[in-house]
Amino acid sequence: xxxxxxxxxxxxxxxxxxxxxxxxxxxxxxxxxxxxxxxxxxxxxxxxxxxxxxxxxxxxxxxxxxxxxxxxxxxxxxxxxxxxxxxxxxxxxxxxxxxxxxxxxxxxxxxxxxxxxxxxxxxxxxxxxxxxxxxxxxxxxxxxxxxxxxxxxxxxxxxxxxxxxxxxxxxxxxxxxxxxxxxxxxxxxxxxxxxxxxxxxxxxxxxxxxxxxxxxxxxxxxxxxxxxxxxxxxxxxxxxxxxxxxxxxxxxxxxxxxxxxxxxxxxxxxxxxxxxxxxxxxxxxxxxxxxxxxxxxxxxxxxxxxxxxxx
Amino acid sequence: xxxxxxxxxxxxxxxxxxxxxxxxxxxxxxxxxxxxxxxxxxxxxxxxxxxxxxxxxxxxxxxxxxxxxxxxxxxxxxxxxxxxxxxxxxxxxxxxxxxxxxxxxxxxxxxxxxxxxxxxxxxxxxxxxxxxxxxxxxxxxxxxxxxxxxxxxxxxxxxxxxxxxxxxxxxxxxxxxxxxxxxxxxxxxxxxxxxxxxxxxxxxxxxxxxxxxxxxxxxxxxxxxxxxxxxxxxxxxxxxxxxxxxxxxxxxxxxxxxxxxxxxxxxxxxxxxxxxxxxxxxxxxxxxxx
Numbered sequence: 001x002x003x004x005x006x007x008x009x010x011x012x013x014x015x016x017x018x019x020x021x022x023x024x025x026x027x028x029x030x031x032x033x034x035x036x037x038x039x040x041x042x043x044x045x046x047x048x049x050x051x052x053x054x055x056x057x058x059x060x061x062x063x064x065x066x067x068x069x070x071x072x073x074x075x076x077x078x079x080x081x082x083x084x085x086x087x088x089x090x091x092x093x094x095x096x097x098x099x100x101x102x103x104x105x106x107x108x109x110x111x112x113x114x115x116x117x118x119x120x121x122x123x124x125x126x127x128x129x130x131x132x133x134x135x136x137x138x139x140x141x142x143x144x145x146x147x148x149x150x151x152x153x154x155x156x157x158x159x160x161x162x163x164x165x166x167x168x169x170x171x172x173x174x175x176x177x178x179x180x181x182x183x184x185x186x187x188x189x190x191x192x193x194x195x196x197x198x199x200x201x202x203x204x205x206x207x208x209x210x211x212x213x214x215x216x217x218x219x220x221x222x223x224x225x226x227x228x229x230x231x232x233x234x235x236x237x238x239x240x241x242x243x244x245x246x247x248x249x250x251x252x253x254x255x256x257x258x259x260x261x262x263x264x265x266x267x268x269x270x271x272x273x274x275x276x277x278x279x280x281x282x283x284x285x286x287x288x289x290x291x292x293x294x295x296x297x298x299x300x301x302x303x304x305x306x307x308x309x310x311x
Numbered sequence: 312x313x314x315x316x317x318x319x320x321x322x323x324x325x326x327x328x329x330x331x332x333x334x335x336x337x338x339x340x341x342x343x344x345x346x347x348x349x350x351x352x353x354x355x356x357x358x359x360x361x362x363x364x365x366x367x368x369x370x371x372x373x374x375x376x377x378x379x380x381x382x383x384x385x386x387x388x389x390x391x392x393x394x395x396x397x398x399x400x401x402x403x404x405x406x407x408x409x410x411x412x413x414x415x416x417x418x419x420x421x422x423x424x425x426x427x428x429x430x431x432x433x434x435x436x437x438x439x440x441x442x443x444x445x446x447x448x449x450x451x452x453x454x455x456x457x458x459x460x461x462x463x464x465x466x467x468x469x470x471x472x473x474x475x476x477x478x479x480x481x482x483x484x485x486x487x488x489x490x491x492x493x494x495x496x497x498x499x500x501x502x503x504x505x506x507x508x509x510x511x512x513x514x515x516x517x518x519x520x521x522x523x524x525x526x527x528x529x530x531x532x533x534x535x536x537x538x539x540x541x542x543x544x545x546x547x548x549x550x551x552x553x554x555x556x557x558x559x560x561x562x563x564x565x566x567x568x569x570x571x572x573x574x575x576x577x578x579x580x581x582x583x584x585x586x587x588x589x590x591x592x593x594x595x596x597x598x599x600x601x
Contacts, residue, residue, distance in 0.1 A: 157565050
């Protein structure tokens with residue numbers, strides 16, 4: 001097991017390097033000059049070529065792209081993602097400050113999605129073509145076709161403006177987390193239910209289930225012990241990918257509910273052309289996403305010994 | 312010789328998958344809905360009861376006989392703007408898919424067929440691109456290109472490109488060592504001819520299904536980016552942007568934000584139904600699973 005974990009961690013490093021190189025390369029395709037932006041923001045139009053050259057040298061923008069990338073990676077390893085052009089503070093600090101609410105939102109959304117999706121999927125699998133199955137599959141199709149911001153707006157209309165149960169904005173109370181998390185969950189729970197359903201149906205048609213039934217141990221035990229345990233294995237892998245969907249969905253959801261977080265940070269950074277900040281946020285989110293998927297892979301290997309021994 | 316056989320096989324399969332598609336109720340509903348939206352998009356200017364950019368009433372008028380879906384905060388007719396918005400979203404969906412498939416399919420074909428260092432290079436690139444959720448990848452492209460509806464099409468296209476590459480590479484790997492491909496090689500066909508006539512033919516069905524599903528997905532991502540202010544700019548009647556504008560007055564005028572979302576829901580649902588129907592009709596193995 002330890003060898004497997006080490007191997008997977010070692011595989012992560014080149015992927016991280018490649019992802020950061022890609023983000024870095026894309027961000028540098030278009031020659032927007034952060035130094036010029038920085039001066040325009042600070043000194044109100046009076047940009048002297050001399051001052052510009054000075055600042056560019058200071059920021060390392062006069063060096064070849066590869067050197068700049070090398071410096072970015074060297075910095076990133078020590079936790080330094082550069083300086084924000086607009087806020088004039090280290091990017092890392094800005095990100096860490098706003099990561100907690102984003103993480104809370106993503107985890108709450110994932111938890112709600114599992115709470116809705118898994119039971120729905122199991123119910124649908126036990127009685128295929130029942131009304132519950134139709135409901136689950138209908139919810140899955142709807143969830144896949146709704147724009148996430150729209151789900152948020154409709155929830156605000158219903159539960160804030162009409163019923164007054166939850167606040168429509170902010171992040172100061174646990175109640176304020178409910179609607180944003182529900183927004184994320186409603187979009188993804190259907191897909192999860194569909195996956196649980198098909199995985200469960202497959203398992204329930206296997207020979208060992210027939211053997212368990214033949215043994216006469218009772219349908220409840222067959223479904224919950226023998227069926228669910230095995231059906232959950234592919235679902236766990238899916239959760240890693242779902243977490244990425246949650247992070248991406250959080251970007252939009254934070255804007256809808258005026259919540260602080262990395263999503264808001266990155267969107268304003270794009271609008272303000274704060275390139276170092278955009279780059280830092282995306283590389284950070286990608287790293288979190290990859291690390292979570294690594295954790296999921298390890299959990300998966302732990303659940304299913306066949307993976308560990310490489311068959 | 313070999314191309315003739317391949318053609319004969321596709322020729323006999325053609326009507327049967329189309330018939331399977333026509334028997335699928337969900338797919339037919341989706342297709343009808345999609346055709347409806349295409350007609351609306353083409354004749355939007357003729358169908359719209361009002362000028363979508365003209366301020367013709369007092370702002371935030373609730374739905375009525377004169378303004379079916381109400382007016383927005385500038386007194387423009389929401390219904391007319393939704394009709395015009397269909398044109399923008401459908402065009403965005405189609406162009407993004409073309410921009411993703413056009414580089415993605417050849418990349419996957421090259422990687423799968425040539426193997427070796429070409430495969431390693433392309434596969435690593437695909438892995439790295441897929442390591443980011445496509446919305447975040449699209450954000451990176453928008454950050455570099457700047458916010459506009461045209462750039463959203465490019466961004467969504469490039470962000471979904473690795474999906475096509477991965478899919479085609481997989482289909483190519485499945486067939487490239489099969490005897491009929493070997494035979495075509497032995498007969499002295501040049502590699503490009505084998506790739507296109509013998510190998511790619513086997514990947515067209517999954518690529519078609521993916522493209523159909525991606526039209527809906529691209530419309531969703533595009534509307535999301537416009538909602539964030541990173542896509543279409545005012546006064547464009549784009550659905551995501553309309554929802555964002557209505558958000559400011561959501562409590563007083565719910566119709567401005569909600570109706571454009573329903574329009575997206577119906578278009579994306581239509582694309583997904585058609586895509587699922589195509590998948591079921593084109594792939595007999597999938598048919599057994601459902």
